[in-house]
Amino acid sequence: MINKSKRNLFVRKNITQDVLKKTGLEKSLTAFSLTTMGIGAIVGAGIFITPGIIAAKYTGPGAMLAFVLAAVVCSLAALCYSEFSSTIPLAGSAYTYIYAVFGEFIAWILGWALVSEYLFSVSAVAASWSSYFQNILAGFNWQLPASLQAAYGTAGMPHAFFDLPAFIIIMIISLLLVGGIRESARINAVMVILKILVIILFIVVGLFYIKPTNYHPFLPFGMKGVVSGAAVAFYAYIGFDAVSTASEEVKNPQKNVPIGIIGSLLIATALYIALSAVLVGIVKYTKLNVADPVAYALHFIHQDWVSGIVSLGAVIGMTTVLIVFLYGGTRLVFAISRDGLLPHVFSKLAPRTHTPVLNTWIFGIVGSIFACIIPIDKITELVNIGTLFAFAMVSLGIIFLRRDPEFKDLDSAFKVPFYPVLPIVSFILCAVLMLELKLFTWIAFFIWLALGLILYFSYGYRHSIVRNK
Numbered sequence: 001m002i003n004k005s006k007r008n009l010f011v012r013k014n015i016t017q018d019v020l021k022k023t024g025l026e027k028s029l030t031a032f033s034l035t036t037m038g039i040g041a042i043v044g045a046g047i048f049i050t051p052g053i054i055a056a057k058y059t060g061p062g063a064m065l066a067f068v069l070a071a072v073v074c075s076l077a078a079l080c081y082s083e084f085s086s087t088i089p090l091a092g093s094a095y096t097y098i099y100a101v102f103g104e105f106i107a108w109i110l111g112w113a114l115v116s117e118y119l120f121s122v123s124a125v126a127a128s129w130s131s132y133f134q135n136i137l138a139g140f141n142w143q144l145p146a147s148l149q150a151a152y153g154t155a156g157m158p159h160a161f162f163d164l165p166a167f168i169i170i171m172i173i174s175l176l177l178v179g180g181i182r183e184s185a186r187i188n189a190v191m192v193i194l195k196i197l198v199i200i201l202f203i204v205v206g207l208f209y210i211k212p213t214n215y216h217p218f219l220p221f222g223m224k225g226v227v228s229g230a231a232v233a234f235y236a237y238i239g240f241d242a243v244s245t246a247s248e249e250v251k252n253p254q255k256n257v258p259i260g261i262i263g264s265l266l267i268a269t270a271l272y273i274a275l276s277a278v279l280v281g282i283v284k285y286t287k288l289n290v291a292d293p294v295a296y297a298l299h300f301i302h303q304d305w306v307s308g309i310v311s312l313g314a315v316i317g318m319t320t321v322l323i324v325f326l327y328g329g330t331r332l333v334f335a336i337s338r339d340g341l342l343p344h345v346f347s348k349l350a351p352r353t354h355t356p357v358l359n360t361w362i363f364g365i366v367g368s369i370f371a372c373i374i375p376i377d378k379i380t381e382l383v384n385i386g387t388l389f390a391f392a393m394v395s396l397g398i399i400f401l402r403r404d405p406e407f408k409d410l411d412s413a414f415k416v417p418f419y420p421v422l423p424i425v426s427f428i429l430c431a432v433l434m435l436e437l438k439l440f441t442w443i444a445f446f447i448w449l450a451l452g453l454i455l456y457f458s459y460g461y462r463h464s465i466v467r468n469k
Helices: 002-009 015-020 031-042 050-087 094-101 104-139 164-178 181-207 222-234 238-244 253-282 293-300 304-338 357-373 376-380 384-403 421-435 439-463
Strands: none
Touching: 031 181, 031 238, 031 253, 031 304, 050 094, 050 222, 050 238, 050 253, 050 293, 050 384, 050 421, 094 104, 094 304, 094 384, 104 164, 104 238, 104 304, 104 357, 104 384, 104 439, 164 181, 164 304, 164 357, 181 253, 181 293, 181 304, 238 253, 238 304, 238 384, 253 293, 293 304, 304 357, 384 421, 384 439
16 A cells, blocks of 8 residues: 555656647747747846846946856756757646656645745735835825835835735736736737837947946956856746746747747846946946946936836836736646646636636735735745746756656657756756755745645645546
8 A cells, every 4th residue: 555655646647648638728829929928027127126236246347247157057947948848838837847757746846836936926026016116106296005005014114014006916917817818918028028128228328328447347256256146146037937837828839938938038138138237337336236226327327317217117027027927827726726736716717718717816816915915025035946946856857758758759849958968967056056045945945845735635635637547
């Protein structure tokens, strides 16, 4: 009995059957849709904040090198994701890949960790969106009551109780996603283009105010500072995971999903590098340790009219992040529910829009509650570790994917180059970054996993469709 129980814990999905059968989700996304989704998730408010902080605290004027290094590390995981998504074009991202390679128990642990990533990412970005949006309102002399401006316990806001704007924006985006993925993708694409135009506007205006002396010394903290800065910059790139969750709703996923993942990563990296180079050229790096370095730089060169546009761009940027992460989270929960590990209601599709309506509303409501009552600094601590865990497992999974004869009959339009070196290096780098995280993050991670194990053995283990077959 013991051996059978152990074997059942690691039962694997028959991916070949799942790839061939129709799932009910509408295939309407193209390579362009996926690329704009990836950019929407990667290039959020962080591009207006992190380059200044990295320059001031870690790298000096060489901040762009930190983003290059972070992009290299992240691209290794992106290559592994691309091969998996090309071979197994199903919803669920890393959860589905690991279910096929390592079995149900490991897949549940990873899927549950990713649920926390998406849930807390939505909550954290919504709280940031609320702050920027209220700054824009303040420019028109409009102000919400103090009790509705932020979550209870937010630093510097003793009278705050509930973050009303964060709640409203998540509900609006949930309504948008319920209306269908094609419409959501179109709106996201328009907002991504607007966001890129705002970034380009800053770069073009800033070019005329660069002082070459601001680039000296180029690396005042040495290469160690670049590595430390890359660890901070790494988290700016994690959004491409959401692209692979869309696999079942993509036309020609074997080709288009890798294009979306790699294309969005390359474009985002170029934007981060260009903005960083201009920013440190305008203002001495020692002055950039502020909450809004891009706006500060524009005030510094007396271009206040651009500063207002940049604030609007930050709000648009965070809106696209919310769209992609809320979408990715609902499709992850959809995949887990379809396998029987969560209640069936989460995988029920609306006949007209072919979207998981109830799933979307529940996910949005839970995310908005977290955003409204938990301070943002506490939420963000919980995002990083789930992502790195997923990256590490996907990187390791490529080796087992290639060696398993079960997957040899599946078509794959993309293969990780320099196999098996790159997947192994990617796994090691992700593990190293995980070890750099704070003790509080690890404690919270294990508490979250403990809750997940309780849920799995009380519900998922008995209702698993794969096991019951």
